Amino acid sequence: MGDRKIILKSNGLNLGYKKQGESIIIAEDIDFELKKGALTCLLGPNGVGKSTLIKTIMGQLPALQGSVILDDSPLGDYSLKELSKRIAVVLTDKVSLGNVTVYQLVSLGRIPHTTWLGSMSSMDHTKVEKAIEVTHISYLKDKVLSELSDGQLQKVMIARALAQDGEILILDEPTAHLDLINRFEIMHLLRKIAKEENKAVLVVTHDLEIAIDTADEFWLMQCGLPLECAAPEDLIVSGKINLLLPSGTLKFNPITGKIQDSTPYDYPIIQGDVKLTNWLKLIIRKNSLVFDEDLQVISILENPFLIKVKGEKKEQNYNSFKAFLEDLS
Numbered sequence: 001m002g003d004r005k006i007i008l009k010s011n012g013l014n015l016g017y018k019k020q021g022e023s024i025i026i027a028e029d030i031d032f033e034l035k036k037g038a039l040t041c042l043l044g045p046n047g048v049g050k051s052t053l054i055k056t057i058m059g060q061l062p063a064l065q066g067s068v069i070l071d072d073s074p075l076g077d078y079s080l081k082e083l084s085k086r087i088a089v090v091l092t093d094k095v096s097l098g099n100v101t102v103y104q105l106v107s108l109g110r111i112p113h114t115t116w117l118g119s120m121s122s123m124d125h126t127k128v129e130k131a132i133e134v135t136h137i138s139y140l141k142d143k144v145l146s147e148l149s150d151g152q153l154q155k156v157m158i159a160r161a162l163a164q165d166g167e168i169l170i171l172d173e174p175t176a177h178l179d180l181i182n183r184f185e186i187m188h189l190l191r192k193i194a195k196e197e198n199k200a201v202l203v204v205t206h207d208l209e210i211a212i213d214t215a216d217e218f219w220l221m222q223c224g225l226p227l228e229c230a231a232p233e234d235l236i237v238s239g240k241i242n243l244l245l246p247s248g249t250l251k252f253n254p255i256t257g258k259i260q261d262s263t264p265y266d267y268p269i270i271q272g273d274v275k276l277t278n279w280l281k282l283i284i285r286k287n288s289l290v291f292d293e294d295l296q297v298i299s300i301l302e303n304p305f306l307i308k309v310k311g312e313k314k315e316q317n318y319n320s321f322k323a324f325l326e327d328l329s
């Protein structure tokens, strides 16, 4: 396990852009601490300023007020070359290097470390090999980028960032456009990298469920509010996770771990264990099912599966949700 040392922090940071001498503030008073050996996920609605925050953290965009401190010095005290040795970034832009091999692309991660002639030492090759091994892409080494799937390409981009060998790895939506399995794989890989390589990994993501499964810390960014930094489990139990859902009609269900419609719904009396009754409630609500006035209780059993709708005069049994739905809708 990596030690959770703070490597990057800010205090009272204002983020934004300068246009014709005027400051456009996107977010104010941002405080954070990014730790080595931990996977941190930055979440927030579209347009709230997540990319602006990471551009500021990367030193690409100057802070409008306050500063980002890397180790004990402000980012501005580091040269660009020094920063690129410390902070590796994977952005969402598509690479347009179709004829480059995977090995060559991962080697580009060594640029901040090579001489002005760009020649790689045996140590550079070792770092490239290690990055390829950690990301499980050895079998792709000699393929050209145009032959890769999106999921494979994303692992290659992560390998390039790893080869850069900085202590901080920042990724902007690395799971966008990937299927469910690849999204899981990438996030678990990033967690493994944080722990086994002792990196501070910061990931911008909209994948709430996978982020809950993998992150040590969440940074919740919400318009006009301070950055909320805490363990996902604490945010769930305190209800602060709902800061991600300001509209009020959606709420995070701390039992199912899912986002659900929170408008009250008048369910009939339902008996059964929580797993089954939750799915029964979903099918009732989703289809606005209406029951006979004499309905007394609906019971649901798992083995053998049975939904029993008991009224004063009659009782109906169904052996699947489909049969239940077909009869009642």
Ligand SMILES: Nc1ncnc2c1ncn2[C@@H]1O[C@H](COP(=O)(O)OP(=O)(O)OP(=O)(O)O)[C@@H](O)[C@H]1O
Residues within 6 Å of the ligand: 017, 024, 026, 044, 045, 046, 047, 048, 049, 050, 051, 052, 053
């Ligand atoms: N170069 C720029 N100059 C001025 N304003 C900008 C610039 N780039 C982005 N913005 C504005 O800053 C705000 C935050 O944008 P940003 O891309 O940081 O949001 P985000 O949270 O990353 O969104 P998303 O989830 O959609 O990627 C937006 O209102 C955007 O229009």
